[in-house]
């Protein structure tokens with residue numbers, strides 16, 4: 001079993017060390033991660049400049065690109081056989097609800113499925129400093145259960161872990177994606193030369209507390225496991241549109 005370990009927080013994230021610790025018993029772990037923080041780069045690919053790959057340790061490489069670049073390097077690069085499983089994370093911050101469309105962490109797991117192997121994305125729901133020891137233990141135990149059940153090539157799991165002491169975590173809930181409540185997130189400022197500039201950010205987003213969602217479960221102290229699929233077609237709308245009789 002070869003496991004590709006990647007993330008979007010960058011190769012220096014402590015989470016990679018901790019995940020390597022818990023994943024090593026299952027097989028050979030190869031870390032290929034961005035050389036800097038690539039959070040919220042979604043599924044972007046670097047196509048207009050070369051990629052540089054640096055060895056940063058045994059079976060560990062940095063890439064001056066995005067998480068998706070890292071997965072492609074693993075599948076099509078010079079680093080040996082392609083992986084059987086891709087684990088992405090642990091992200092330092094939540095990836096719940098519509099976050100999955102922006103997340104580089106989740107994109108890496110999606111790319112795994114596009115390449116024909118299962119992908120697991122894991123995120124810790126906090127911005128506070130952490131060493132990821134406890135959250136990695138949880139990911140390791142979940143990966144073991146997935147491996148025992150057997151991997152399916154289309155398997156894409158999005159895991160969000162509450163930032164609680166291990167004893168306070170109530171269990172695991174299989175959830176659906178929640179819905180964000182968006183806040184104003186474009187800040188206008190003036191630079192030292194009198195020019196306007198804009199900064200995307202603002203307050204941390206909040207979610208609608210709908211039961212059965214990732215947000216609701218994490219908020220109640222459960223680890224959230226959301227199975228995702230890549231089929232985005234809206235079949236109901238497809239039927240409606242067919243009735244419109246659209247013409248060119």
Ligand code: MN
Nearest residue numbers: 008009039091
């Ligand atoms: Mn991130």
